[in-house]
Amino acid sequence: MASIMLVACGSQTEEDGLTLNSKFDGTWNIHESFERNSDGSIVYHAIPWGGLVGSMRERNLPVDWSKYESLSVEFTEPTTVGTQLMISNKLRVFGKPGITTVTCYFDGQDVSQVDEVAIQSADSSTLKIKRVYLTPGSTVWTSTPLWEGNCVFGNWExxxxxxxxxxxxxxxxxxxxxxxxxxxxxxxxxxWQFKTIYNGTDKTLEGNADQLNEWGCCSVGESGVLRIRLTATDIKELRKYGMFVNGYYNNVSKVNLLKKGYTQKETY
Known part of the structure; x- marks a missing residue:
């Protein structure tokens, strides 16, 4: 799955149903802690791969987020460590140090049974979380196959x-x-990891730069889908060089090009 830095527009409160700060009320590790400020922001004292956790259930049932475009975590200041946003242990997106927002785009992935969201840190740190929010609207994408096969990465083999x-x-x-x-x-x-470069070069794709670690690798979950939003630079370089893909312990069967059809915004 892809993520980019975003700046939230306007102000929204807990009551609008889009901001989820109040849902986060626990941690996965007893050695972690958090405080909630009067403005709703959260200060999370994290250890490596613990987790600030929020239950999204309503009436003890998973919620359906199919009508939403994405889930974002906005930080008060740039992060100093890598962070990860994980949804129901299925969708996850990694943000490298120095970002102010990490976003998980749904675009067609199954988010009809969401029960839990976790915010994780790759190292001990204090994360200052301004807002966790959903973006309404649903985008329809048309799919064109670019590659099919059975590539077993193994250990970068x-x-x-x-x-x-x-x-x-x-x-x-x-x-x-x-x-x-x-x-x-x-x-x-x-x-599990992917690395995507312009073929014959050592340059990684620009579209998911915020997800890459210092070696240019993107960590992924077990959901089975990774998406990268292409930039103008990506298009230019891919048309010139093509793309080489490898990684760590993933088995790839298909690569598709998704083109945006139309966006239908929800009314609130």
Whole structure:
């Protein structure tokens, strides 16, 4: 799944149903703590891969977020460590240090049974969380296959190329969709990664730069879908070089190009 930095527009309160700060009321690790400020913001004292957790259930049942576009966490100040936003242990997006917002875009993924959201830190830190919020509206995307096969990454052992001719119809704002299965056969493997570069270069795609670690790798969950929003630079470079993809313990079966059809905004 892809994420970019965003700046929230306008002001919204807990009562609008979009801001979820009040839902976060616990941590996964007893050695973590948090305080809630009078303005609703949260100061979270995190340890590596603990979690500030919010139950999204209503009447003890999972909620349906299908009518929403994305979930975002806005920080009061730039982060100093990597952070991760995880939804029901299915969707997750990683944000590198120095960002002010991490966003998980749903675009067609199944968010009809959401029970829990967690905010995690890759290292011990204090995260100052201004707002956790949903963005309404649903975008319809049309899908065109770019590559199909069965690439078993293993421990960075294998990869594949998507030819440059495949990107002639791509435009800025389109998305690349990678369909994969996380290889969970080895209990010692606790994370899964992708690396996407312009073929024949050492340059990673720009569209998910906020998700990449210092080696240019993107951590993913077990959901089986990664999406990257393409920038104008990505389009130019992909048409020139094509794309090379490899990673850590994922098995990839398909790469699609998603083009935006139309957006239907909800009325509140």
């Amino acid at each position: 294998n990869g594949f190329i998507v030819d440059k001719e495949k990107f002639l119809e791509a435009e800025p704002g389109d998305k690349l969709e990678f369909i994969y299965e996380a290889d969970t056969s080895d209990p010692n493997v606790q994370y």
